[in-house]
Amino acid sequence: MKKPKTPELNRRQFLMNGAVAVTALTAVGLGANYLKKLNVENSKSLLRPPGAVNEDEFIYACIKCGLCVQICPVNAIKLATIKDGLSYGTPYIDPRAQACDFSCDALQCIETCPTSALDFIPFKTAGEEAFIAYNKANPNIGKDYNPIAIQSKAMKANTTMGLAVINLDTCFAAKGKGFKGSPREDGFDGVYRSPNPKRKERKASLVNDHAFNRDICDLCVTECPIGETAIIMENNGNIMTPKVLDACTGCGVCVMVCPSSEDTIVIDKLKTV
Ligand code: SF4
Ligand code: SF4
Ligand code: SF4
Incomplete structure (x- = not known):
């Protein structure tokens, strides 16, 4: 049996195919960059919950699970809607409607975040340091001694929304x-x-x-x-x-x-x- 002939790629076709592939790859690259930029630009105007890492990291670290929304006792945190474009589903605070008043005392939204999009480490450290400093300065425990309040105060003060x-x-x-x-x-x-x-x-x-x-x-x-x-x-x-x-x-x-x-x-x- 005669072997079917493989179509020969002439030089012109080869160059054209190459050009199409390069254009497509460039477009994908530019598109991804554009989307990344748009993503960050869109989200820059959204006030994030306490403890949020930099916006360009936050937008990728947040998995839109909504746990921070659920835990906030004053319902300060909302999830962005479709009108916020690519920030859709990420948490934000509209303080004119409902501010974070620290009613939870322990920055619960940060503590509950599973991905460190809200990063608890600096707050934990600030709380522990304040606790140690207080104990050093006040070796005799008085009736006002409240270790939770001491840590909570330091943690709140370290918030920078x-x-x-x-x-x-x-x-x-x-x-x-x-x-x-x-x-x-x-x-x-x-x-x-x-x-x-x-x-x-x-x-x-x-x-x-x-x-x-x-x-x-x-x-x-x-x-x-x-x-x-x-x-x-x-x-x-x-x-x-x-x-x-x-x-x-x-x-x-x-x-x-x-x-x-x-x-x-x-x-x-x-x-x-
Ligand atoms: S710190 Fe507490 S009160 Fe403030 S947004 Fe987070 S959960 Fe709500
Ligand atoms: S900490 Fe800043 S944003 Fe919050 S009430 Fe005081 S002045 Fe206003
Ligand atoms: S808990 Fe963390 S990952 Fe989940 S929506 Fe809030 S910021 Fe995003």
């Missing part, structure tokens, strides 16, 4: 204005645990269950869970205005409780003091 940025054009204090009543619009269902020691809240309560009466508005300062190392009122000419300091964690409680317009305080996740 971003930095609060205040727009003095719309800030009430910058206009010399005070504030009376509940901070947010009727029906607002955001919650937080007030740092006011008189309230002694174990659980978060509705922002609008808190009524204020201030000659000069300073809610962002008094309700900050980190305190005066993160934000203060400072004399700015003849008026007192809020000033954000470097211990600000970007938790967004000030964004949530601000009674002025929603653009008065925003969290910039890339800014530093």
Whole structure:
């Protein structure tokens, strides 16, 4: 039997096939690079939960399991939707709707993350170091001794979601204005645990269950869970205005409780003091 003839590849066909293959591979490479860039660009605007690693690592480390969403006691963490493009399914916080107020005390979202997209190691280390330092400085244990609170405080202080940025054009204090009543619009269902020691809240309560009466508005300062190392009122000419300091964690409680317009305080996740 005659062997079937193998079609001969002429030189022109060979070159054309080669060119097509090179073009296809280049397109795939460029496409992958483009998608990677788009992925990171899209997600840059999303405020990630505490402990998130750098955005370009986070977008690949997060497996979109939603465990951080489930564990948060104040429902601060949401999953991005299809409108967020390639960030779809990744966790983010919209602090104007619901800030991370550290109600969990132990940064549970970070602890529960199975992939270290939210990295617990720095917080664990900070907690342990604070505990050791406290014990060294206070060899005689008093009645206020609370090892969990000591560690929790240090862990919260080490959170860096971003930095609060205040727009003095719309800030009430910058206009010399005070504030009376509940901070947010009727029906607002955001919650937080007030740092006011008189309230002694174990659980978060509705922002609008808190009524204020201030000659000069300073809610962002008094309700900050980190305190005066993160934000203060400072004399700015003849008026007192809020000033954000470097211990600000970007938790967004000030964004949530601000009674002025929603653009008065925003969290910039890339800014530093
Ligand atoms: S650290 Fe904040 S966002 Fe994370 S679980 Fe606790 S309250 Fe929720
Ligand atoms: S727990 Fe970690 S991996 Fe799961 S959605 Fe949250 S950040 Fe992503
Ligand atoms: S100023 Fe305080 S309340 Fe506002 S984001 Fe920073 S730490 Fe949170």
